[in-house]
Amino acid sequence: MINAPPMDDHVIVEAQVRDYGFSSPQQDEIWRGWREGQSFSLIGRALGAPTRHARRFLHQSGGIRLTPRQRAERHLSGSEREEISRGIAARESARQLAGRLGRSPSTVSRENARNGGRDRYRAASADEAAYACGRRPKQAKLAQ
16 A cells, blocks of 8 residues: 555635635535545535535635635735824824834835825725735736
């Protein structure tokens, strides 16, 4: 018998995933049951959900568990953007904000300019825009 490596069902893929109303622990239960070879009807019954929802939930990913998106440490976090927003309201300069955040002044300045300038900067909308711009796959620049 050949010793197979342990199965890792997490793959980093960017995809739109519908949860069919399953909570995160329920999704884990679906994956566990599927890995153990349980039928979809048994999985659905255990969760009190229709069999077709469990089947569709697994089918949409092609049987590969997708990991949630995580931001790189080098990118500004939501709390840093909130701090920038507060600093702008307090009329602080980009250099003062950068010093407090431990970032380059150009990073703070670009973040400010990219999201409406000092008059219109909002941390929540800036964070959403950064998240949306980082999505993959992107359309090719020539196609745009």
